[in-house]
Amino acid sequence: MNTKFLVLGLSLYIYSLPGQSQQAESVDLDNLRALAEHFVANHAQKPAGGRLAIEAGSIDQRIQLSACSPTKLEAFAPAGFRTNGNTTVGIRCHHPVQWVIYIPVKVRTLSKVLVATKALLRGQRITAADVMISEWDVSNNTRGYYQEFAEVEGMILRRPMKAGALIHGAALNNPLAIKRGQYVTIIATIGALTVRMKGTALSNGAEGDLIRVKNQKTEKVLEAQISAPGEVRVNL
Numbered sequence: 516m517n518t519k520f521l522v523l524g525l526s527l528y529i530y531s532l533p534g535q536s537q538q539a540e541s542v543d544l545d546n547l548r549a550l551a552e553h554f555v556a557n558h559a560q561k562p563a564g565g566r567l568a569i570e571a572g573s574i575d576q577r578i579q580l581s582a583c584s585p586t587k588l589e590a591f592a593p594a595g596f597r598t599n600g601n602t603t604v605g606i607r608c609h610h611p612v613q614w615v616i617y618i619p620v621k622v623r624t625l626s627k628v629l630v631a632t633k634a635l636l637r638g639q640r641i642t643a644a645d646v647m648i649s650e651w652d653v654s655n656n657t658r659g660y661y662q663e664f665a666e667v668e669g670m671i672l673r674r675p676m677k678a679g680a681l682i683h684g685a686a687l688n689n690p691l692a693i694k695r696g697q698y699v700t701i702i703a704t705i706g707a708l709t710v711r712m713k714g715t716a717l718s719n720g721a722e723g724d725l726i727r728v729k730n731q732k733t734e735k736v737l738e739a740q741i742s743a744p745g746e747v748r749v750n751l
Contacts, residue, residue, distance in 0.1 A: 540582040542608075544574045551604035551618040554590035559598035564662055565626030565653070571604075572619035580616065583608035598622060600654060626653045628660040629667060629682040639672045640690065646682055658683040689721030692744040699728055701739060702748045714747070 548571035555569050587610040596602055599622050607615040630649045639645070643664055653660060660683055661667050670687040693699055693716045701714040713731045720726040720741045728747055729736050739747035 542580045542582050544576065544578065544580075547580075547606050547616060548572075548574065548618060550588070550590050550606055551620050554592075554604050555598060555602065555620050555622060558592070559622060562624050562626060565624055568623040568625050568652075570621050570623075572621070574616075574618065578616075580608070580614055581612040583612065583614075584610050587611075593617060599624065622654075623652050624654045625650050626660070626662070627651075628653065628662055629664065631676045631678055631680045631682060633678045635672055635676045637672055637675050641667045641670050641672070641682075641687070643668075649679075651681055656681075656683075658685050689723070691719050692722045692724075692741050693720050693726065693747070695719050697745065698731075700746045701728055701730065701737065702742070702746065703751050704748070705751045716747075 551571045552569045556567065559567055559569070561567060587608060589607050589609065591605045591607065593603055593605040596604070602620050602622060603617050604620050605615060605617050607613070627648050628651045629646045630651065632645055632647045635641075635645055646664060646667065648662075651660070658681075660681055667682060667687060669690050671690055673686055673688050676682070676686060695716055695718050697716045699714050699716050701712040703710045703712060714728040714737075715731060717727040717729060717736065722741050722743065724741050725738055726741060726747065727736055728739050728749075737749050739749040742748045
């Protein structure tokens with residue numbers, strides 16, 4: 516007798532092994548979905564500061580799988596199995612009958628992140644009243660996100676944001692620590708020696724940025740890194 520195959524959509528299918536006959540008693544399909552979800556949960560790593568939302572796809576109720584001994588029912592990872600995004604879990608029965616079913620499972624990573632409490636304007640400085648914590652699906656997030664207000668306090672919006680929008684790195688700029696034309700302190704390191712000099716900033720910048728500064732005494736132009744408001748450092 517040839518093996519019988521039943522294909523459901525693109526991602527779920529079952530097959531019965533040769534010589535199996537349909538029995539009056541059938542397996543509970545919802546139990547199979549729960550088993551698939553449990554299998555993924557046991558293999559997935561819980562995200563820091565978040566949780567996993569695992570949901571098995573629906574199974575066509577017309578499927579009739581012969582009842583399986585609970586101790587002979589096994590979930591397994593088929594080829595291509597993963598613990599994030601869309602994946603597939605295999606479940607097979609070894610006794611008293613033999614069958615295999617593949618169940619699609621969707622895995623989402625939910626994290627508590629900062630979102631805008633209201634519409635925010637470009638150039639606006641972020642305050643505590645502008646953001647709140649909300650659970651967000653970050654499964655496919657490529658722009659980053661923040662989880663604490665201290666991470667964004669005082670930062671400047673590069674673009675307007677709608678209420679409820681995710682606060683992400685690409686939308687923010689660090690506040691300017693130095694403005695063009697401002698007098699600055701140049702801290703120069705020469706080996707073990709540190710020298711402080713007065714200078715003038717030739718461009719704007721935030722902490723960590725490299726800017727050009729001019730030594731007020733020698734008028735030499737240097738490239739220095741902003742270390743604090745009004746202060747730059749350079750290695751000579």
